Amino acid sequence: MIQGKGHPKDAFLRSERLPHIWCPGCGIGIVLNAYLNALALSGIPREEVVLISGIGCTARLPGYANADSYHTTHGRSIAFATGMKIANPKLHISLISGDGDLFNIGGNHIMHAARRNIDLNVICVNNFNYGMTGGQHGSTTPAGSVTASSPYGNLEQSFNLPYMMKAMGASYVSRWTALHVRQLTRSIAKSFTVRGFSFIEVLSVCPPNFGKDNGFADAYAQMQYFREHCEIDNNADLHNAGVTFSGDRPIILGDFYHKTRPTFHDIEREIIERVRVDR
Amino acid sequence: MAVIGFSRIRPMMYQDQITRNPVNRKHFVIPKGTVHFIPERCKACTYCWHFCPKDMLEESSAINAMGYHPPAVKEGMEDSCIACGMCETVCPEFAIYIEEANDRERAH
Numbered sequence: 001m002i003q004g005k006g007h008p009k010d011a012f013l014r015s016e017r018l019p020h021i022w023c024p025g026c027g028i029g030i031v032l033n034a035y036l037n038a039l040a041l042s043g044i045p046r047e048e049v050v051l052i053s054g055i056g057c058t059a060r061l062p063g064y065a066n067a068d069s070y071h072t073t074h075g076r077s078i079a080f081a082t083g084m085k086i087a088n089p090k091l092h093i094s095l096i097s098g099d100g101d102l103f104n105i106g107g108n109h110i111m112h113a114a115r116r117n118i119d120l121n122v123i124c125v126n127n128f129n130y131g132m133t134g135g136q137h138g139s140t141t142p143a144g145s146v147t148a149s150s151p152y153g154n155l156e157q158s159f160n161l162p163y164m165m166k167a168m169g170a171s172y173v174s175r176w177t178a179l180h181v182r183q184l185t186r187s188i189a190k191s192f193t194v195r196g197f198s199f200i201e202v203l204s205v206c207p208p209n210f211g212k213d214n215g216f217a218d219a220y221a222q223m224q225y226f227r228e229h230c231e232i233d234n235n236a237d238l239h240n241a242g243v244t245f246s247g248d249r250p251i252i253l254g255d256f257y258h259k260t261r262p263t264f265h266d267i268e269r270e271i272i273e274r275v276r277v278d279r
Numbered sequence: 280m281a282v283i284g285f286s287r288i289r290p291m292m293y294q295d296q297i298t299r300n301p302v303n304r305k306h307f308v309i310p311k312g313t314v315h316f317i318p319e320r321c322k323a324c325t326y327c328w329h330f331c332p333k334d335m336l337e338e339s340s341a342i343n344a345m346g347y348h349p350p351a352v353k354e355g356m357e358d359s360c361i362a363c364g365m366c367e368t369v370c371p372e373f374a375i376y377i378e379e380a381n382d383r384e385r386a387h
C-alpha cells in the first residue's frame with residue numbers, strides 16, 4: 001500500500017481539522033471535494049472567495065475550507081451574504097448550506113435573494129431531513145417518507161427546489177446528486193461565471209437518519225439508488241421534477257436553466273450614477 | 280494544480296469493456312495511475328471500492344484509530360489503475376488520491 005503524503009486538496013483544506021465531523025458515507029464531504037475541484041478549475045484567487053453557511057450538518061462545510069468562511073445564524077446566511085456582496089461586489093460568494101437552513105428556516109430570505117437576483121452562488125445540499133437534530137421531517141422530505149417526526153410516513157408534499165427557484169427568478173438552476181461528482185463540479189465551476197443568483201441542488205445521502213428510515217441498508221444503497229434511478233434531462237419540465245424515492249419515477253437531474261438578466265448590483269450602480277449626474 | 284479526469288477525451292470504458300469505440304481510437308492513450316491512501320482519514324463508506332470502474336480496490340483487514348477498515352488495492356491489480364479519478368472525487372474524507380504516471384500505455 002502506498003501511504004499518501006498529502007492529499008492534493010490539502011492546500012485548499014484546513015486539513016488539521018480532518019477527519020471531519022460528518023457521518024461515514026455522508027454526501028457533504030463529496031460536495032466539499034467537488035466544490036474545491038471547481039474552485040481549482042475556475043482559477044479564482046482564494047482571496048476573492050468567501051464561503052457562508054447557516055446552521056446544520058452542511059453548514060459545517062465552510063469550516064473545513066481554507067478560505068474566508070462564515071458560519072452564521074440559522075437560516076440567515078442569505079441575509080448575511082447579501083450584505084457582504086453589496087458592500088464588496090468583487091467577492092465570489094458561495095453559500096453552501098442544507099435544505100433545512102435554506103428552505104425551512106431561511107425560506108423567506110432565499111426567495112427574495114432570487115427575486116432580486118443577488119449575485120450569489122447557492123449550493124443546497126438536500127439530505128431530505130434535519131440530520132443534525134436526529135432526522136426530523138422538513139419541507140424537502142418527500143411525501144410518504146418515514147422520519148423521526150413522521151413515523152407513519154410524511155403527510156405533506158415536499159418542495160421541488162429547482163422549480164421553485166426558477167419561478168422565484170434565479171439566473172441559473174441545476175440539480176445533481178452526491179454521486180454525479182463530475183457534472184456537479186462542472187455546474188459549480190459554471191456558477192462562478194454566472195452573473196446573478198445561481199442555485200445548485202445536490203441530492204445527498206444521510207445514512208443514519210433518512211437513509212436508515214427509508215429502506216436504505218447503508219450509504220452505498222442510497223448512492224446506488226441514485227445510480228439506477230436518475231435521469232439527466234437538461235430541458236426537463238421542472239414542474240414534474242419533484243424528487244421521490246418510491247422507485248416508480250426517475251429522479252430528474254440536469255443543468256436546467258440559465259438566463260441572464262440585470263442583477264441587483266447592476267441596477268443599483270445604474271441608479272447611483274443617474275442620481276449623481278442629476279444632482 | 281492538476282485536476283484529474285476533466286480535460287481529456289478518452290474511449291468510454293466500463294469494467295474493461297469499451298462501450299463506445301471512436302474511429303480514431305488508436306490515437307488515444309489509456310492513462311495509468313497509482314493509488315495513494317491516507318488510511319487514518321477513512322471512515323469505510325465503501326464508495327471507492329464500489330465505484331472504481333476497474334474494480335481494483337477492496338476493504339482491507341487493517342484497522343485505523345477510528346475503528347474503520349480502510350481500502351487497499353486488490354492483490355495482483357497494482358497496475359490496473361486508469362487514473363479516472365472516480366475514487367478520489369467520490370471519497371467524502373479526502374482519504375484516497377491518484378497520481379497519474381507519465382509513461383502512458385498505448386491502447387491497442
Ligand code: SF4
Pocket residue numbers: 021022023025026027028057058127131132205206207208209
Ligand atoms: S446526520 Fe446525515 S447529513 Fe448530518 S453528517 Fe450525518 S449523514 Fe451527514
Ligand code: SF4
Pocket residue numbers: 320321322323324325326327328349350366369370371372373374375
Ligand atoms: S471512499 Fe474514502 S472514506 Fe470511503 S472507503 Fe474509500 S477511502 Fe474510505
Ligand code: SF4
Pocket residue numbers: 312314330331332333334335336359360361362363364365366367377
Ligand atoms: S482512479 Fe481510482 S477509481 Fe479510477 S481506476 Fe484508479 S483506483 Fe479505480
